[in-house]
Structures are given as structure tokens and as C-alpha cells.
Amino acid sequence: MRYALFLGCNIPARVPTYESSVRAVLSELGVKVPNVREFQPGPPEAAVSFDVSKVDLKDIREFACCGYPMRTTDRRSWLVAAARNMALAEKANLDMLVLCQCCLGSLKHAAHALAGDPKLLAAVNRRLAPHGLFYSGKTKITHLFSLLHDEIGVEAIKERVRIPLKGLVTASHTGCHALRPSRIMEFDDPLAPRILDDLIAATGAESAPYPEKLTCCGAPQTGGNDALAEKIMMRKIAGARKAGAVRLVTGCPWCQLQFEGVQERAAGGVEVLTPVLYPRLLGFAMGLFKEGQDLFSDKSCPYVPMPEEPAAAPAPAEKAPEKDDSQPAGEQNV
Amino acid sequence: MNLALPVYISLGVFALGLLVKAATWLGRGIGPEASRFSFGSRLSAAAAGVLSTVFSPKLFTLAAVFFRDILFQWPILRESFVRWAMHMAIFLGFMFLLFFHALGKYITSPLFGENYAYLMPFLLLRDLAGVLVLLGLAVAVIRRFVMSGKRLKTSAMDVYAILIVGLIIVSGFVLCSVKMTSLDVFARMAQDYGSLDPEGTPDDFRALETYWAANYGLVSPTLSAPYDENLLATGEGLNESCVSCHAKNSKAPASFALARFLAPAARSVNGARDVDFLYWLHVLACLVGLAVLPFTKMFHVIATPVALFLKKTVGPFSRPENLVTRRVAELSACTHCGTCSLHCSAMMAYHVSGNRYVLPSEKIGALKKIARGRKLSDAELAAVSNGIMLCTNCDRCTAVCPSGLELKELWLFAREQILLQGRPEPLVRSPFALLRGLSRARLPKETYPEPAAAADRGLSAAFAPLLDADRETEVGEKPLRDLDPSFAACFGCTNCTSVCPVVASFEEPVRSLGLVPHQIMAAVGMGLSARAAGCSMVRDCLTCYQCQEHCPQNVAVTDLIYGLKELAAKNLETDSPSIA
Structure with missing residues (x-):
């Protein structure tokens, strides 16, 4: 799977260790990770049963708020904000790897709402068009835990x-x-x-x-x-x-x-x-x-x-x- | 007219402006705690801060800031090479002209002799510096024009900044070229330096005039190409004595090209009076620009370096007076370059709602007005308080600001101040409030609870009548378009209420929360959405989705409560609750 790493707003501003440790951990598991900060790598000979070529991680600088906090007062802003991020990933032909549960919920909810309402989707895409973006719904949203648990696997983690x-x-x-x-x-x-x-x-x-x-x-x-x-x-x-x-x-x-x-x-x-x-x-x-x-x-x-x-x-x-x-x-x- | 008087007036006004600015930095305040400090205490804190920095190793840090961030402008380069090149072109070109041309009498003349202005290399360098500034300005105009759709707002002050610099440079170029074409200027030079004049030495004058018309861009009313070969040869001989203090005008390629371009029109506009007019236009543009500098965007040439220094010297460890002073100084240091707004995480909220105060660069404008004590209209204040709450606190604006403004701190304190002024802001009861909650130890204790309490009062107004047992309530409003219709399947099993962690937090949930989840579903079913939306259960809902997960009827309980949160906020904003 090829993922765009979606950090959201809180992690870079207030929980930078979340980001740096995710990059370090995934690097150690063999995934090619951009912008890794320094860490102490393990012995290179340690085997990992997980096929690292299956996961590819990228950064997209243009990502912005997932829309979660906007949902309280303005459903449209929420949907457009969420769709913009998913459309950016779609444009780069990537799925999204999300670290924040609230971002995850917001994006998946928005994807669900848009998938079930073609009129709403068209309205959202009209908002995205001036930014050169289009959301079709093909971006998959995955949480870090799912990647570690389902794709990399507990056994591969144990080995490291x-x-x-x-x-x-x-x-x-x-x-x-x-x-x-x-x-x-x-x-x-x-x-x-x-x-x-x-x-x-x-x-x-x-x-x-x-x-x-x-x-x-x-x-x-x-x-x-x-x-x-x-x-x-x-x-x-x-x-x-x-x-x-x-x-x-x-x-x-x-x-x-x-x-x-x-x-x-x-x-x-x-x-x-x-x-x-x-x-x-x-x-x-x-x-x-x-x-x-x-x-x-x-x-x-x-x-x-x-x-x-x-x-x-x-x-x-x-x-x-x-x-x-x-x-x-x-x-x-x- | 003497130049000294206007220069002194301009410098005087400029100096006065700086004093006024310094006084506003110490007298105005941003933040709910700002009014606590007197001018005197701010002044002494600032003085103590400056002194303790000057006599400390911090001075070396500041020297590094001076070279890297101020002269080399690294923060702009980090953001965009084109913008750095643009700003550097204007900065270097203008600085060269300021020191070696405007202040030439004090700097260039002692170095290169009195006639430096007409000799190489200065003749060329001055020309190039002007071209450099014009190129930079052209990029600035194009950028403002092209990026206008992308959240880059252009204010009157931005236009002024481009215009005043443009006027100074263009008037300089035009002056320079018109002088090249001017027969009056030529005649004065021939008289002063060569003792030639049309009456006394008509032949020599004629010969030199011909030579200058052919080679120096001079436009003569009586001469035109092809020139008389003999006159040219004589003129060249006479010119031998001129070249030691006047290089060929073509060495200043831009001005020379402009002179050639202006040649057809030159005859009617190159008289001594026209040259004088252009001279005064150029000089006055410079002097007016200087005099009003402290009150325009161009003040950033002073305030932004100050802000970059403050970034390294004032922080959480500083005296609270200095924190307030720093915020006000930072407002002056904003160049309205729009970098923050281009990267703003909440950008889509701006694009959807159209509230420009969502954008950081525009919030600064509002904060300037508020710091100045200007009263904002109710509508504007509501937009500003909505905009300053619609901030995800991602701190990107702070990270990208080329002026080094600590915007996240500015927002944190300005937010509290603004929330206390306007009407209730429903966003205080949204997840946008996280940071103010996490930072409450740093915010004034007395005022901290008020914005949320005000929002509660405002949002609950629609619900209050339902509590009055004697009051008749009209039921059966039209179903709201955006509400999930699944509420119709609710049969009142109370599963949602029994799993709700908010309900479980109260001894008497109904008394504390107004309605509990299953009652809310019933109220929506009865057509009481707008009233139910005002109960505190809707505001206190964590959106943890326990209720929705546990509903045996697949009622989207949480999604419905989300819809009611939005409905309550919209009703509060419009002040005309859509209550049946």
C-alpha cells in the first residue's frame, strides 16, 4: 500500500513525539519513511518477516485540517475540509495513513456521507474545483494501528x-x-x-x-x-x-x-x-x-x-x- | 528652493512618528491581562529587558539573527525562492540607492570624488539598482494579482507600499532620462564646466551639442541625424575635457534607453522647469515616504527586525509586561505578506463561510483596530470572534511567518479578549476550544469561564421555554433538511441514555442536562428540534458515539446530536431562531 502520512493539526503543534516516533518505528520495521528524525536503529541483521516493499510512505505538505472541529457548527465546512485532504491524496494516487482518531473519524465519516449522496458529492466537488482538486471517493483511510496490526503484523513487530x-x-x-x-x-x-x-x-x-x-x-x-x-x-x-x-x-x-x-x-x-x-x-x-x-x-x-x-x-x-x-x-x- | 528645509521637516515628522509608535507599543495592549499594566511599568520592564539583553551573551544570538534573518532574509528564502529573490531585489536595490545615491554626499562623494554620479561605475550601478527594485516590484504586483484567489488578500496598505516605492524609482528614472535629453541641462553644463554658450562661442557650442545629440541622448530642437561629420569631429575633440567628469550616458543603459524612448516627446517636456518639476517630484516622493513611514506598511523595515530580535529574547520566562508589549510590536511587524493564510489549516472554513477573519493575515488587521481602541461594529466583532475561534491551533502560521511573529501566542491571548467583547460565540463549546482549555493555567482566572458561560446562556435560550410546565409549546415544526431521518425509528428503549458517559456523570441527569439522549430523539420526533438543540446535553455531548453504537434501531443518535449542535449555533448566529 502507498500512503500519504496525515498528521492533522495537533500532532505537529503539540505532540511532535507522536510523529517522530511513528517515523522511527516504521523505519525500524523496514518501511521507507521520509523526513525521519534521528533515532538509535537496531542491529541491521535483525530479520523482519514483513515484506517491506508492500508499504510506501509519503508526505503531502498541502494537507490541512480534517474538518473534525468544524462539524459542530458547520457541516459543509467539515465535508469540504475533509474532502480536500482526501482529494489531495487521490491526486497523488495515495491512500491516507492517519495517526489521530478524530481525524480518522472525520475523514471516514465524510467519505461515508459523500459516498451515499451524489448530490452532496457534486456540491463538495464544486467547492474543490477552484483549487484544482476532485474527490471521487477512492482514497482509502487507514489508521496507524491497522497498518501495524493488519499489514505489518504482530509477529513482525515482536521480532524487532x-x-x-x-x-x-x-x-x-x-x-x-x-x-x-x-x-x-x-x-x-x-x-x-x-x-x-x-x-x-x-x-x-x-x-x-x-x-x-x-x-x-x-x-x-x-x-x-x-x-x-x-x-x-x-x-x-x-x-x-x-x-x-x-x-x-x-x-x-x-x-x-x-x-x-x-x-x-x-x-x-x-x-x-x-x-x-x-x-x-x-x-x-x-x-x-x-x-x-x-x-x-x-x-x-x-x-x-x-x-x-x-x-x-x-x-x-x-x-x-x-x-x-x-x-x-x-x-x-x- | 532649498532642499534642507523639506529634509528637516521630513526627518522631524519621521522621528516624531517613531516616538508615537514606541509609545503605542508600550501603551496599547492585546490580551485580557493587558490593562493591568501601566505605561510606566511596561516602559521599565522593556528597558530592563533591553539592558539585560545587551549585557549578556544573547547579543551574539542577536548578531546572528541580524545577519541571517534580517540582512540575508533566511525566513523568506525558507518559504519561497521567488519571494526571496523579489524581496532581496527591492531590499538591496533600495538600500544601495539610499546609501550611495540619496546619502551620496556623505558616503559616495568622499569615496569616489564629487562627480561620482556621472562617472563609471556609479553611473551604471545606480541604474542597475533602480532596475533591480523595479523587477522586484513587478514580481510583487504579479504575485498579488495571481495569488488573489488563493487567500492572499491585498489591502490599501499593500498597494500604497508598492506605489510609493514605485513612484520613487520611476520618478528617478524619468528625471534621469529627461536630464539626458534636456538642452537646458546641457547648456548649463557646457557653461559651467566648459565656458561654452550659444551666444559667446556659438561654433564650439554647436559642435559639442552635435556630438552629445549623437552620443549622449541629447535632444536638440535644431539638430537631427544625419549629423554634420565636421561638427561631430570638433565636438569629439571638445568632449575630451568633459569625459573626465561625465561618462557617456549610454553607460546607464536603462535610463539611456528610456531617454531614447522619450526622445520624440522630449522637446516639449525637457525644459529646465520640467527637469525641476521631476526633481522635486522625486525628492518629495522620498521625503513624504520617509515622513509617513512609521504609519504605513513600510514601517516593517524597523518593526520586523525588532520582532525577529524579540523572538529570541522574549518568551514564557519574560516579565508579563514584556509579553504584552511584544504582542503589540508584532502587530506593527506584520507585512501582510499572506504566507500564514496560504498555509492556514482552517482555510476551507474560510472558503466555505467567506469569513475573512478565519485567515491569520486578516485577523491581524482586526487586532490592530482593537489594540487601537477602535470600536468594531457588532457584525464585524461577531465575524472576528468566529474567525479567531475557527483556528485549529496547528501553529503553522507561527512556523512559516517570515517576520518571526509568535502568532500562536497572539491568538491565545487575543481570543480571550475578543470573546469577552462580542456576542456569545458557540464555537467556545466546540472542540476548537481544546487549546484554551489546555492553556487555562496561563489565562486570567477571572475571565476564563465567561466565554463558555456566555455561549451556554445564548445557546440555551431556545430551550428554556420547554422547562416551563405552564407554557404551551407548539410542536410539529417542519423536519429539518440536514437532520438524519433515522430518529423516526426510535422506540424509546433508553439504551442510548444508559450508555452515555455524560449522563453517567450527573446525579440528576435530566435536571443537569435538560434532556437526555432518548428524550432528545423523542423531541426531534415531535418536531421540537430547534428547542431541543438548546438543552445542555447537546452542548455537553462528547460525540463518543456510544449511543449510536448501542442503538438497536440503528438511529444515528450522535449524528443527530451533531446536527442539533449546528442548528443551535446557527440559530444563535442569526439571532432569529427558526422555532416553530
């Missing part, structure tokens, strides 16, 4: 894991907009999702079941109804902590930012859970990241690697979380 995260109990948070509505998203089992849990298992870590696994992180209400957003989030965190998790594994910048937002209150005694983006967890298990090992550094919810595990596991670092390869915000988003 050099520091199995034995003893790390995590809670998985797939993200609502990827899971539901399942008839449109066709991503995972909406009631018993397992893609992210399989991927976590490939790193050697454990994904603990917890009752709030399917609930929202609260991010869509942040800034509008902060009290509600926090209530929703804290209930989820409490459930995951009760299940024994010391890290919350995410795959969406909105969820990640939402969970990060409460971190600083750990000092005030609030029981929090450090969120870790899945490609960072994986990259860490692959031994790609030297510094800022946020898996260890968080004293409020510590992870102590099991003693019998490989000596390769580095010592706990005293660094602040999520500041490993600091990159000027927004720089990659142009």
Missing part, C-alpha cells in the same frame, strides 16, 4: 522488540472516534476491541482489562466544559489504576493531550496515570530512544522492569516525561 517490557502493566485507550460507529469505521470490535491490546502484548507489556476501557477521554469538552471533561477523564483513570495499570497507552493526540493535562496535578496528590503514545511504547521496546525514557521517569506511577529481564533495560532516568526529542512546535507541519 529488543527490550521486552516485562512487568509493565498498561491500560489501553483506543479512542472513541476510531472504534465507533463501527459500521462506518470498520476498525475493530467496538465492544471488545483487541488491536491495541495485541500491539501492546507485542512489546512484552500487559494490557489490563478495566471497566472504563471504552469510554471517552473527555477532550472534546476541554475548554468548553472543563469540569465535565475532567470528571469523565478522572473516572477512566481511576478505573485503570484500580486494574493495576501504571501507564495509559494512547493512539490519538487529543486523548494524549487530555491525559497529559492532568499530570502536573500529581504533585498535589491527584491520582493520575501517565499516558504513553503507542509508537513511543513500541519504539522504546525496540530500543530506538536513548533519552527521556518516560516509561521509567514518572515517580507518581512508577514502572519497575522485572529484575530477571535482559540487562539491556536502561536505568531509570530522572528526566521530565515527553520531552525526549524536543522539536520546535509546528515546524514539521508546514
Whole structure:
């Protein structure tokens, strides 16, 4: 499959480590990735059973907002914004690899709405025509997790894991907009999702079941109804902590930012859970990241690697979380 | 007329303008916290900041900025080679003319002697510098013209900037060429430097005139080609004494070509008075341009370097007074080049809605007015607050800005200020609010909740009458075209309500939320969409799609709530709720 990497707005501006770790992880798995930032590659002789020639990744600078936040007040803007991105990918003869659940939901929803309404599609294309674009509907929208799980495969990932995260109990948070509505998203089992849990298992870590696994992180209400957003989030965190998790594994910048937002209150005694983006967890298990090992550094919810595990596991670092390869915000988003 | 007086007047006005600008940088404010600081505290904070920078290693960083970003203009090159070439052509050409031509008396003359202006290489270089500026201007005009469909807006100030530079250069060229053709100018030179005049030494004068008509572009009313060979030969001999202080005019190819082009018309416009007129036109264009510079777009020649320095010296660690001052200074540093708008992530919202304030470059214009204390009309304020909320905070504008403006910070604080002024902005209750929520620790605590509360008040107005048990409610509005018709299949099983994480967050959900999801479906079925859209459940919906996933009847519950969110916002914007 040939993909255009779709980053959306939040990742380049506020979660640049998501992008850099995805590029590093996919490179390590053998995919030819553009604009890779530095990382520590594994031994070249390590075998990967996945046929790397099947995946090709490109960047499209002209991508813009997927339309998700516009949907609240203007359906037309949402559809045109989403269709513009899909039309750009179509023009380049590429499918889209999406990292953000909300972008994924927005694009797939828009594609679904346009596929079922030729009049609407024509109206949207009239808006795209002045920009030299046309959307026919042939762009396929894929999430990073689907690529890792279904195309690359858990086995191929396991082969590249050099520091199995034995003893790390995590809670998985797939993200609502990827899971539901399942008839449109066709991503995972909406009631018993397992893609992210399989991927976590490939790193050697454990994904603990917890009752709030399917609930929202609260991010869509942040800034509008902060009290509600926090209530929703804290209930989820409490459930995951009760299940024994010391890290919350995410795959969406909105969820990640939402969970990060409460971190600083750990000092005030609030029981929090450090969120870790899945490609960072994986990259860490692959031994790609030297510094800022946020898996260890968080004293409020510590992870102590099991003693019998490989000596390769580095010592706990005293660094602040999520500041490993600091990159000027927004720089990659142009 | 003496040149000194107009020059002093122009310099005086310019200096006064700079003082006024400096005062506005310290006196005006952007951001809800701006009014907290007095002029004095801003001034002392700025002075302390400047002093602590000057006496620190930061000075080396600033030197690097000066050479790389200001002289070499790296931020423009990074964006586009053509635009860099355009700007460099104007910048280098104009700077050459400023230092070696306008200030020639102080710089060029001591270096190359008094007659440098008529000698090589300066004669050629001045010509080339003018051509360079004109080429740059031509690209600028073409760019503004070609890109106008692509979110590049051209304001009166942009037109002024091109016009004033163009007028200075074109008037210079025309002056130069008309002087080449002018018999009066020639006669004065012949008199002053060769002691030749038509009455006293008619033959020699005639010979030199012929030679200059043939070789220097002079247009003589009595001579035309073919010229008398003997006169030419004598003229060449006489010219020997001229060439030491006046190279051939053809060495300034552009002016010379223009002189040739103007030749047919020259006879009627090359008198001493015409030359004087052109001289004053050229000089006054320069002096007027200089005098009003602080109040035009051309002020960017000062403000943009300042902004590029501030980028390296003022940040979250700085005193809050300086953050406010920086925002105001940045407004002056915007050149309205439109780079931000070309890359804006929310561009399609602009193309669909037509609200120009979605575009960053246009928001700056509105912010300038607001900083100046100008009252915006209600409609304009509503458009500005809609535009500043319709920002995905992707920070691209900040990343691409060639002037180094920290736009993301500007938006963050200006947004709070604007939201407090206008009518309720429904977008505060949309995911666009994420960044203000994440940044709330940096925003003033007292004002932070107000925009969302105002939006809630506005959006819930349509719903309030439903809570009045004694009030009759008209049911049965026409079904809304954009609403998903699947609501008709709802049989009230309450699955949606029981899986809703928002409902589960309240002790008394109906009291807190107005309606819960299955009630909303029922209300839509009864033709009460516009009223139901005002309940807080619609605003508080996370769009997590639990309800839709769990509906046994395949009602698109979340999609319907999305439709109601939009309906509520539209009703609030139009102020004429479409309520049956």
C-alpha cells in the first residue's frame, strides 16, 4: 500500500513525539519513511518477516485540517475540509495513513456521507474545483494501528522488540472516534476491541482489562466544559489504576493531550496515570530512544522492569516525561 | 528652493512618528491581562529587558539573527525562492540607492570624488539598482494579482507600499532620462564646466551639442541625424575635457534607453522647469515616504527586525509586561505578506463561510483596530470572534511567518479578549476550544469561564421555554433538511441514555442536562428540534458515539446530536431562531 502520512493539526503543534516516533518505528520495521528524525536503529541483521516493499510512505505538505472541529457548527465546512485532504491524496494516487482518531473519524465519516449522496458529492466537488482538486471517493483511510496490526503484523513487530517490557502493566485507550460507529469505521470490535491490546502484548507489556476501557477521554469538552471533561477523564483513570495499570497507552493526540493535562496535578496528590503514545511504547521496546525514557521517569506511577529481564533495560532516568526529542512546535507541519 | 528645509521637516515628522509608535507599543495592549499594566511599568520592564539583553551573551544570538534573518532574509528564502529573490531585489536595490545615491554626499562623494554620479561605475550601478527594485516590484504586483484567489488578500496598505516605492524609482528614472535629453541641462553644463554658450562661442557650442545629440541622448530642437561629420569631429575633440567628469550616458543603459524612448516627446517636456518639476517630484516622493513611514506598511523595515530580535529574547520566562508589549510590536511587524493564510489549516472554513477573519493575515488587521481602541461594529466583532475561534491551533502560521511573529501566542491571548467583547460565540463549546482549555493555567482566572458561560446562556435560550410546565409549546415544526431521518425509528428503549458517559456523570441527569439522549430523539420526533438543540446535553455531548453504537434501531443518535449542535449555533448566529 502507498500512503500519504496525515498528521492533522495537533500532532505537529503539540505532540511532535507522536510523529517522530511513528517515523522511527516504521523505519525500524523496514518501511521507507521520509523526513525521519534521528533515532538509535537496531542491529541491521535483525530479520523482519514483513515484506517491506508492500508499504510506501509519503508526505503531502498541502494537507490541512480534517474538518473534525468544524462539524459542530458547520457541516459543509467539515465535508469540504475533509474532502480536500482526501482529494489531495487521490491526486497523488495515495491512500491516507492517519495517526489521530478524530481525524480518522472525520475523514471516514465524510467519505461515508459523500459516498451515499451524489448530490452532496457534486456540491463538495464544486467547492474543490477552484483549487484544482476532485474527490471521487477512492482514497482509502487507514489508521496507524491497522497498518501495524493488519499489514505489518504482530509477529513482525515482536521480532524487532529488543527490550521486552516485562512487568509493565498498561491500560489501553483506543479512542472513541476510531472504534465507533463501527459500521462506518470498520476498525475493530467496538465492544471488545483487541488491536491495541495485541500491539501492546507485542512489546512484552500487559494490557489490563478495566471497566472504563471504552469510554471517552473527555477532550472534546476541554475548554468548553472543563469540569465535565475532567470528571469523565478522572473516572477512566481511576478505573485503570484500580486494574493495576501504571501507564495509559494512547493512539490519538487529543486523548494524549487530555491525559497529559492532568499530570502536573500529581504533585498535589491527584491520582493520575501517565499516558504513553503507542509508537513511543513500541519504539522504546525496540530500543530506538536513548533519552527521556518516560516509561521509567514518572515517580507518581512508577514502572519497575522485572529484575530477571535482559540487562539491556536502561536505568531509570530522572528526566521530565515527553520531552525526549524536543522539536520546535509546528515546524514539521508546514 | 532649498532642499534642507523639506529634509528637516521630513526627518522631524519621521522621528516624531517613531516616538508615537514606541509609545503605542508600550501603551496599547492585546490580551485580557493587558490593562493591568501601566505605561510606566511596561516602559521599565522593556528597558530592563533591553539592558539585560545587551549585557549578556544573547547579543551574539542577536548578531546572528541580524545577519541571517534580517540582512540575508533566511525566513523568506525558507518559504519561497521567488519571494526571496523579489524581496532581496527591492531590499538591496533600495538600500544601495539610499546609501550611495540619496546619502551620496556623505558616503559616495568622499569615496569616489564629487562627480561620482556621472562617472563609471556609479553611473551604471545606480541604474542597475533602480532596475533591480523595479523587477522586484513587478514580481510583487504579479504575485498579488495571481495569488488573489488563493487567500492572499491585498489591502490599501499593500498597494500604497508598492506605489510609493514605485513612484520613487520611476520618478528617478524619468528625471534621469529627461536630464539626458534636456538642452537646458546641457547648456548649463557646457557653461559651467566648459565656458561654452550659444551666444559667446556659438561654433564650439554647436559642435559639442552635435556630438552629445549623437552620443549622449541629447535632444536638440535644431539638430537631427544625419549629423554634420565636421561638427561631430570638433565636438569629439571638445568632449575630451568633459569625459573626465561625465561618462557617456549610454553607460546607464536603462535610463539611456528610456531617454531614447522619450526622445520624440522630449522637446516639449525637457525644459529646465520640467527637469525641476521631476526633481522635486522625486525628492518629495522620498521625503513624504520617509515622513509617513512609521504609519504605513513600510514601517516593517524597523518593526520586523525588532520582532525577529524579540523572538529570541522574549518568551514564557519574560516579565508579563514584556509579553504584552511584544504582542503589540508584532502587530506593527506584520507585512501582510499572506504566507500564514496560504498555509492556514482552517482555510476551507474560510472558503466555505467567506469569513475573512478565519485567515491569520486578516485577523491581524482586526487586532490592530482593537489594540487601537477602535470600536468594531457588532457584525464585524461577531465575524472576528468566529474567525479567531475557527483556528485549529496547528501553529503553522507561527512556523512559516517570515517576520518571526509568535502568532500562536497572539491568538491565545487575543481570543480571550475578543470573546469577552462580542456576542456569545458557540464555537467556545466546540472542540476548537481544546487549546484554551489546555492553556487555562496561563489565562486570567477571572475571565476564563465567561466565554463558555456566555455561549451556554445564548445557546440555551431556545430551550428554556420547554422547562416551563405552564407554557404551551407548539410542536410539529417542519423536519429539518440536514437532520438524519433515522430518529423516526426510535422506540424509546433508553439504551442510548444508559450508555452515555455524560449522563453517567450527573446525579440528576435530566435536571443537569435538560434532556437526555432518548428524550432528545423523542423531541426531534415531535418536531421540537430547534428547542431541543438548546438543552445542555447537546452542548455537553462528547460525540463518543456510544449511543449510536448501542442503538438497536440503528438511529444515528450522535449524528443527530451533531446536527442539533449546528442548528443551535446557527440559530444563535442569526439571532432569529427558526422555532416553530
